[in-house]
Amino acid sequence: MRIGIVCPYSFDVPGGVQFHVRDLAEHFIAEGEEVSVLAPAESETALPGYVVSAGGATAVRYNGSVARLSFGPVTAAKVGRWLDHGRFDVLHIHEPMAPSVSVLALMGADGPIVATFHTSMIRSRTMQTAYPIIRPSLEKVAARIAVSEDARRTVTTHIGGDAVVIPNGVYVERFASAPQRPEWQSTPDRPTVAFLGRMHESRKGLPVLAAALPAVLDQVPGLRLLVAGPGDPAEASEGWPDRVRGATEFLGAVSDADKASLLASADVYVAPNTGGESFGIILIEAMAARACVLVSDLAAFSRVLDGGAVGAMFRNEDPAHLAEQLTGLLQDPQRRSVLADAGQARAHLFDWSVVAEQIRAVYETVIEGSLAAQAEPSTRWNRFLRGSAR
Template sequence: MRILMLSWEYPPRIVGGISRHVYFLSRALTLEGCEVHVVTLDFPGKPIYEVEDGVHIHRIHVEIGASNFYMWVALFNHFFEKRIGYIVYNFGRPDIVHSHDWLTALSGISAKHMLRVPLVATFHSTERGRSQGLTTPESYMIDSIEWWLSYEASIILTVSSHMRDELIHWFRLPEDKVYVIYNGVDPSVFDIKVDRDSIRGRLGVKPWEKLIVSVGRMSYQKGFHILLQAMSIVIRKHPEAKLILVGDGYMRGELERQASDLGLSEYVIFTGFVDDDNLKAILRSADIMVVSSLYEPFGIVALEGMASGLPIVVSATGGLKEIVEHEVDGLWAYPGDPNSLASCIERLLEDQDLASKLRWNAIVKAKRFDWRNIAKKVLEAYGEAGRRARFQ
């Protein structure tokens, strides 16, 4: 089976969870005997075309300047379409077009009709959920594109039951059109030996301090502002606690100001973007992971923390509740509640038996989310998409 995979982000371009999802899924599909072509955006220092672990990667340069983000999205979809034509000419017509989120909807829908092949769409989130409602003309436009993609796709894949319910309700979709296939993780990638003291030293963390890590795009939905409020409570009892925030985004400056205003400058470290190797080293050197999201369809970073052997605190929202079982392999905090979040962090700092139990159970849980099994489920969905495909 020849698969055309469309994603605006792909390693080393990592903005959110889509990048890792497409990376590992593509490799797992290749191991199942598929020919996978990923069409994505270019990245400095990376070739326009390469084959890596059997996956054909086509990186697209947007050759025209754009006046704003939305024009840029339309333009890169145009250049995606040009590359799709190249792929068809040189490799043959694909059997499936698989589009990830609204950003590649335009090229995915065009490819479906130009090539007369089934379209599968994975929804990793929705504009309504990310923005906590539709409040601007741009958010209404994105919501409309998402509806259009949900209409054109023969099968929709999503990453949690919570997300499935949201899609069916909001876009009025037939229940049998939406499949839940969880994200995965490769535990062996995180089972590495690191020099904890050296890594913590580079971060400015002393040997006796407790390192709390949180990873993600710095946007409102990720709840970092709630975590900072919680941290201001934690340090009253635990001045040995340090928080490291890994990632970047439009809220970073605001979060840095908030940390300063809360008197947390010496307790909080902002790393900005870090590459995968450094992220793994940080996770292996930390003591606790916190995922404080207000909206989280899945939360692949939580799985990565569990695979790294970290006791984890998550907001009891969305897909996080489906990954983490409270007081079995993690702790739940009330979403948006800094006191609840602080209480969970304090429990892990004070109860080493609890932290140890959650750590080992989390490692066992992470092994269930195997990408090879996920790829097999995706192939079943592709087969169903082929049976259902209709063209106007």
């Protein structure tokens, strides 16, 4: 099968959609499929052999974050050449309404098209404005996938129609077998808490976690907070109390292997995100690494944690409640162990061996539908029926 996958966000900057596209492509390549990924990337970026650069990207605000997108006539020409050369059996476009290569590929493509929606937005002026323009192109999509119920609700609210829910995937064994790192492991007097995310994005919730730490340090004075992710530590910690800053170690951006080891080494992984999340792949990664997980009670996070059955939750943007929950976990090793075991068991539901086969089934369905339509006798009556269906 020749599979074309389009990622709207630049491969220069790590993100959930980019990781999803990368892992999905590599899973299918390992199974013998021919896969090509189109994504924005700067010319000096080292890319995997299966990724084709659509050119450099521009940083724009999108869905409460800063996304690096690529658009314009030069990019459109590159998209057209990639489509012509690929002659794909199926084209899989991620975030088809993102103002980047995804929209351009959707406008220029024919044949079996699958679209995956990652974003969760209750209200979106961007979608409301863009929908009438790209509606004719969206009608070419043969199957829609949403990575969560929240992303599916965005589709039904802003676009209409429906989507099948297939979650993000994780290579569970890579996290389950990750070695612990002595410098990140806790001791009886120095428990460790981990946070991963772009520290400059307020919706990732680092300020909420920092505001909770004084109360936690009152009860657990040896606590260490390990912060991994891009951003300026001095800017992120501006205004923090001295003892909170003193308890925090900024690790910077970490490799995939180091991320897995960090999650495996920490006593608690905290996700204090304040909104804009449709799934939460990092939660699955943390659970796969057998970390005890504590998250804000966003609807998307609650679904990942099975309503709190496999992890702890606190009231969103409530530092006092976060401090109470975190202190309780740090002082109760048995509860942490029970939640970690339950979380790791649940993580297997999201392994790529499960998720990719669900996506493959969608591919095969749209390919078969396209072949059946091509084989249909081209009579006046059939043309009339197809026109009526549209």
